[in-house]
Structure formats: structure tokens, C-alpha cells
Amino acid sequence: MEQFESYLLAHLPMAPSFHPHYEDALHQMLISGGKRFRPALLLGVVNAYAPLLIKNAYSAALAIELLHTYSLIHDDLPSMDNADLRRGAPTLHKTYSDVTAILAGDALNTYAFEVLSNASLSDKVIVKLIRELSHNGGLNGMVLGQAIDCYFENTPLALEQIKMLHIHKTGKLIAASLKMGAIIVGRDDIAQELYDFGIDLGLLFQIQDDILDVTQDSMSAGKTTNNDEAKNSFVTLLGLKKSIEEANALASKLMLQMESFDENLQRELSPTLTHYINRHKE
Numbered sequence: 361m362e363q364f365e366s367y368l369l370a371h372l373p374m375a376p377s378f379h380p381h382y383e384d385a386l387h388q389m390l391i392s393g394g395k396r397f398r399p400a401l402l403l404g405v406v407n408a409y410a411p412l413l414i415k416n417a418y419s420a421a422l423a424i425e426l427l428h429t430y431s432l433i434h435d436d437l438p439s440m441d442n443a444d445l446r447r448g449a450p451t452l453h454k455t456y457s458d459v460t461a462i463l464a465g466d467a468l469n470t471y472a473f474e475v476l477s478n479a480s481l482s483d484k485v486i487v488k489l490i491r492e493l494s495h496n497g498g499l500n501g502m503v504l505g506q507a508i509d510c511y512f513e514n515t516p517l518a519l520e521q522i523k524m525l526h527i528h529k530t531g532k533l534i535a536a537s538l539k540m541g542a543i544i545v546g547r548d549d550i551a552q553e554l555y556d557f558g559i560d561l562g563l564l565f566q567i568q569d570d571i572l573d574v575t576q577d578s579m580s581a582g583k584t585t586n587n588d589e590a591k592n593s594f595v596t597l598l599g600l601k602k603s604i605e606e607a608n609a610l611a612s613k614l615m616l617q618m619e620s621f622d623e624n625l626q627r628e629l630s631p632t633l634t635h636y637i638n639r640h641k642e
Contacts (some may be wrong), residue, residue: 361399364396366517367422368425372387372419373426373434373467375467382464385460388449389433392447393448394428394447395636396425398424398428399422401632402424402537402540402541402544404541404628405541405554405625409547409628409629410544415483416480419478420476420489420540422475423476424472427472430472434506436453436461438458440510442582444584445584446582448585459562461524469569472493473494477487477490481544492536492543493540502528502530502532506526511592513591513592517592517597519598522597525592526566527563531558531561535554535559535561536555538555551632557618558615560610560617561614561637564611566641567603568640570593570594571600575600580626594606611637611638615637618633
């Protein structure tokens with residue numbers, strides 16, 4: 361991932377103007393770090409089947425990271441989660457203003473598709489990738505999950521409704537990352553299997569985040585924690601003990617599924633997946 365990080369830094373969105381901090385705001389959350397989990401999934405699939413395409417795939421990986429970063433910026437706004445810390449740094453609305461944070465998020469959202477449209481891949485593949493990212497990151501995916509999450513604050517949902525919420529808010533972009541890797545290497549035969557795996561992985565990711573929200577302080581987590589009391593989190597509904605049990609069961613299912621992957625895919629994804637699948641146990 362070091363090469364991808366260098367690629368990201370070399371392709372930061374540029375908007376030179378007389379605005380005093382717009383360009384800095386565009387960069388702040390990108391260069392603050394982050395797990396780069398979604399790009400790692402896409403690049404892992406590409407490296408498993410077509411390592412010569414890895415550099416061509418960086419644009420798609422960057423597009424996912426841009427879209428994910430925009431969602432975090434908007435998620436932290438006072439009108440949403442009202443968070444002060446993200447990726448170990450003050451949130452954009454704290455550093456600058458609500459307006460700057462909103463516009464920076466808007467810019468990263470649209471820049472994601474500009475980057476993807478300029479990828480060194482065939483036009484046919486690019487269209488498929490744009491379709492996948494927009495479907496899972498937009499009104500049928502992440503944004504729908506966020507809308508449900510915000511609307512039903514202080515209104516308890518049933519467990520299946522909470523799962524649906526978080527499959528959309530978190531799971532679909534993770535699932536899309538895996539499927540986009542399969543699209544790049546022309547492996548339509550495993551694209552849906554990877555997508556379905558990614559949905560379960562995203563659900564586990566959210567349960568883990570809910571657990572860590574109540575077991576870590578903000579500095580350790582790198583973001584504002586203990587901020588979900590009014591939210592429909594798994595811990596709020598099930599309690600910490602049952603949430604850990606739910607995470608353990610889903611982690612076991614995913615580890616078993618991962619063993620069914622072919623040798624190349626296991627080799628590329630296993631180090632990343634094993635760490636994240638078990639991160640709630642650390």
C-alpha cells in the first residue's frame with residue numbers, strides 16, 4: 361500500500377485560487393491517513409489475478425478513497441454526528457467552518473468520478489466501475505443508509521432494520537471495492553461472490569465500530585467516540601456482550617468463507633482481512 365499512498369499524494373485534488381484555505385481543506389482528511397481499507401481490498405483482488413494492471417487500478421482505488429473521505433467529512437458535520445475528531449485530526453468544520461466542510465466533501469465526491477473517468481482502463485471497464493461506485497455510494501447505498509441513520513435518531517429500530525441501515529451505510533462501499541477489483545481483471549465469475557462477502561464484511565465492520573465506540577477513547581480510536589447514544593447502533597440495541605457475540609459469529613463465518621477463495625486471492629487478501637475481521641478482539 362506504500363505505492364498507493366505515494367500515488368494518492370501525487371494526485372491530491374488541486375484547485376489553485378485566491379481562496380485562503382479551500383485547497384488545504386480538500387487535502388486535510390486525505391493526508392491525515394486512514395485505514396485505506398477499501399483501496400486495499402480492490403488492489404488485493406487486482407494483484408491476485410492481474411498484477412500487471414495494479415498501476416492502472418490505482419485510479420479506481422483512489423476514487424473509492426475520495427468518495428469514502430467525503431462521506432466522513434459530511435458524517436462529522438454538526439447536523440449529523442457533530443464530531444470533533446477524525447483520523448486523529450480535528451474535523452474540517454472545526455478547523456475551518458461548516459460551509460468549508462460541506463463544499464470540500466462535495467468536491468471530493470465529484471472528483472472521485474473525474475479520477476475514475478480518466479483511469480488507464482478501457483472505456484467499457486470504466487463505465488462498469490462508475491456504475492458500481494455510484495450505485496453503492498449514492499442514493500441506493502451509502503447515502504440511503506446515512507439518511508435512515510439520521511432520521512431515526514432517538515427512535516429504536518428492530519435488529520433487521522439496523523442491519524439493513526448499516527449494510528447500506530457501511531457494507532455496500534466495502535462490497536463495491538471487492539467487486540470493482542473483479543471488474544478490472546475481468547473476473548465476472550467471482551464478482552457477485554466477492555460482493556456478497558463484502559456485504560457481510562461491511563456489517564462486521566460496523567458492529568466492530570460500535571463496540572470500539574464504547575471501549576476506546578477518542579485518541580486511541582482517532583475519532584470521536586462515545587457519540588452513539590442516540591443512534592441505532594448494535595451496542596445500543598443488543599448491549600456490549602451480545603454485540604461481541606454477534607461480531608464473533610460473523611467473523612467466524614467470514615474466515616470460513618475466506619478459506620474457500622482460491623490460492624491467489626487468499627494470498628493477497630488474507631493478511632488484510634484476517635486483521636480487520638478480528639480487530640474487535642485486539
